[in-house]
Amino acid sequence: MDKLNQKKIEELREKLQKQRPGFVKVGVSSCGIAAGANDVLDRFIALKKKNNLDIEIRKCGCAGMCYAEPLVEVSLDGRDSVTYKEVTPELVEKIVKNHIISGKIQEDYVYKTDTEKKQFKLILSNCGKVNPESINDYISLGGYRAVEKVLIKENRQEVIDQLKISGLRGRGGGGFPTWLKWNFAKGVNADKKYIICNGDEGDPGAYMDRSLLEGNPHAIIEGMIIAGFAVGADEGFFYIRAEYPLAISRVQKAIDAAIDYGLLGENILDTGFNFNLQIRLGAGAFVCGEETALIASIEGKRGYPSPRPPYPSVKGLWSKPTVINNVETLANIPIIFDKGGDWFSKIGSQNSKGTKVFALTGKVKNSGLVEVPMGTTLGEIVYGIGGGVSGGKVKAIQTGGPSGGVIPKEYFDTPVNYESLQKLGSIMGSGGMIVMDEKDCMVDIAKFYMKFCVEEACGKCSPGRIGTYQMLQYLKKISKGKANMNDLQLLEDIAYAVQRTALCGLGQTAPNPVVSTLKYFRDEYIAHIKEQRCPAGKCKDLAKYKIVEDKCKKCGACIKVCPVEAISGDKDKGYKIDQKKCIQCGKCFQVCSFDAIKKG
């Protein structure tokens, strides 16, 4: 392959753009594949061959509507398109026969939603368009234009200035201004500097970074090249967790293709700038998402955080200045340099610019990735885009993963930005959002996240190691109704101390789920402690099952399944549960067809 220069890449782009015929696009990110997208893709390929169709079958990533996968976009002329949802191989037959061959759109299966209009898909937009395994596809959609611009026309200071104007802040959790990070690294005199893409996404329920890596790997590479140019680094690493095999293989393919085109390697686009990229796999430890632990891991050491300062931008990988940016942060870079920092800064709110991708999960109707401008309210996200919860009432939302907190629905008019969420005792984090309804118990939620932190604690500092473990013991005690008010005080004492004395960000924020649920839902804790009652009916040990007389049809199903003979009565008199004998196994509750057994 001939290496590209400025002239050649423009010619290539132009040529590719001219030849965009009709296409069928199948979403083959992890979410699509899990829903059966590979079978759908295979069927299209088989039918194309069988019917000798003049249409391109293309892979693409996920633009966020994970709940409707497998999604298939069909365009006969390369411009107007129709998207089908929940496509099966059988439906593929219909689409090919009726739509592609006969031009009749299969209206019943078309994906229609107005939630998309409420979003602003800046970085996810290409995920649903581009074939992540084709560099040509990326180039034809304007890819590598930002690298071209920066490398050929700008100097390093101009890049930093542009980034400063954009107002971009880190999307990995801390929200540190990206330009400052780059500027620190740029300002250090060193014979070697590094760029690291932090793809060690680990928050439960969060998968924004995976989707971006799977769906549009070249955008991240482009971001890293620009970062390398700005700070004077000639080498970079993708740090991706090994649990993301698809992301890893697509990034590797993308790196290889970029090397082939001369977009990575020596003398990129004839500008004299060199930049090389490699992948390093994370073994799945959550703490390795923390930048100093991540660096230790790349160096082949135990993934332990180390005290900062020195910050990695001054002394990082192998003690050299190192910029570590999160995947989503880097995905924003090509957009900023393609469209200009000024353009970018007009999106979002005052101190939080641009958009943010959230992984909206939990009890929400439309779960998936959403991308909204900063400043969108929580309510718009949960109700407007997520569609609320089905068959219940929204109670709260958990943001920011294990380091974040729970925000009750009373605060849903809060605009989402770094500062506002922090004020509420949570954080933006990497963008996990878990919607909870009234059946979710806040003690249980806190326990879940604390268990996660205990399992993922690295073990280095005593507050992070012992503090989280002890907090979990108290949460378990509370959820079993065995705690007293002194235990609650001790729990709060530990939370306070851990927030202030843990070594790394992970440890310092580990108590947040406890602190925030205590802040907004203290009553629930008190109910567990003083009344041995779980108001949400979630904590198994405290569940009390009762038979509601007027609903009971006296069928006797419950008495048959009770393993401890806690239910007495007969078909005439009706039935009763002896609370002393009941072991809260929930079998009667499951078996009752008439909603006559109440749990609470």
Added chain:
Amino acid sequence: MPKAIINNKEVIVEEGTTILDAAKKINIDIPTLCKHPDLDASAACGICVVKVKGSKKMLRACCTALEEGMNIITHDNELQKIRRTVIELILSNHPNDCLQCARNNNCELQKLAADFGIREFPFPQFLRDVPEDESTKTIDLVPSKCILCGRCVQVCQDLQDVWALSFIERGHKTRISAAGDINLSESPCIRCGQCSAHCPTGAIAEHDQTEDVWRALYNEKKYCMVQIAPAVRVAIGEAFNLPIGANLTGKIYSALRRLGFNAVFDTSFGADVTVMEEATEFVERFVHKKGKLPLITTCCPSWVDFMEKFYPDMIDNFSSSKSPHEMLGVLAKTYFAQKNKIDPKDMYMVSIMPCTSKKYEISRSNQMYASGYQDVDTSLTTRELARMIKQAGIDFANLEEEKADNILGDYTGAGVIFGATGGVMEAALRTAYFLITGKNFKEVKYNDVRGLEGVKETVVNIAGEKVRIAIAHGMGNVEAVLNKIRQALAEGKKPPYDFIEVMACPGGCIGGGGQPYGVTDQLRIARASGLYSDDDKKEIHFSHDNPYIKQLYDSFLGKPSGEKAKKLLHTRYVPRPLYKK
């Protein structure tokens, strides 16, 4: 030179000084459990947090540099409360069995708990349920007592570059172990015991053998002999709150006799013999070109173990002379036994060493049984001897001074400086100079080989010949020197040195792994100067001038490196695998 305020007091320190050290300068002690002056801050314990006015965040004093204009609070109600909670958390993951612990009365965690007036344990206790590792019989690992400060791992990996110890598992299950969760005896561990000397609690301690010694002492059939290493005399006082660096030789002899030893010797005499053998060996190689150069000293068993595992290609460069306590051991069970008509089978030799590794050395190869019996039966550390003295109810501080038994206790100034880094080299040079020139070196002292610098290099002129010398202590420094030799040889060049002294422990034996706890460079300097002033006070500074050395060779050994000397006083080395299966 940043100027800042700590607790309303102004302080000016050098650029890069931590808040912890800056506070110390104005007499404020910020508590910490993990920071050790020898090591970089690991920032693990979380106790040294302080506040900066105007910032919500708490900073770790151990690893945060004081910056111009900072206004720091090290102690207030909130900090006290938080520190207490962290200490209570640590105690909830600790057995708190102080009465049965090797570190009772001498434990940094215990001291902190006492200082904070901890009277109850609010949090339920949970412990690591993993077995102890006593496999090396020199250093015992008790994982349940570990507070994971990480000092031992830092010492083993960064200071000693051995990488035997590491953290395994994670979260609350994290523990220290030989890497790969094997026994320490199967690992590259060189038994230097620096881990135990740096451990703040009883998680790593010397393998206690005082019971064996008591049993021998109470056995009437045994003729119990004892010898003390040079470095012991200037350190044991710390265990009795005596001035640091004080030379307590006479009191130790006295205490040993009270403990019931029949004969009290001094390893410094063994060192005089070592000088005779090693200097002769050097002259053979340097002047008569018989054997490889550089010659490398072998008094340190951890170093021997390290070389056999990591640098077996340099076995031929090793001095075959045994270490002083082994020489003394075999001489006691041969020469002394014959002279006093005692059956060596009834003899029991104890060596009091600043070292954990000597426990391993006494049975490391067949040559350690040159008398026909094990030449040294048991080796105790300075710490163990201090405990025995206390157990025996001996008022050590007020003891009268006594002399050692003739002749194996009559040493020169050259023998006693063996305990400090550079000492073996200096003593050997004094005699080598004589062997080559027939005259004694006028100055006596070789100042270039003294001091705590990690690698000391110098050139000594002997009869117009330049002897290129290197002295390294702390295994990390040793490697730097050895790699230069390897590189020179690989490039087909002459090695850059003729004579090298190596000690595994920083500072040499005075900083040994078996010495009293709490070693710092300040302490190392004080201990070393205790030895040098013993040299200064001695009438004789040259091993070859020691009349008893002459008597020994004339009446028993014959010539240095002669047939009998070779049989009794020399040893061999073999390559050993890093990991045993």
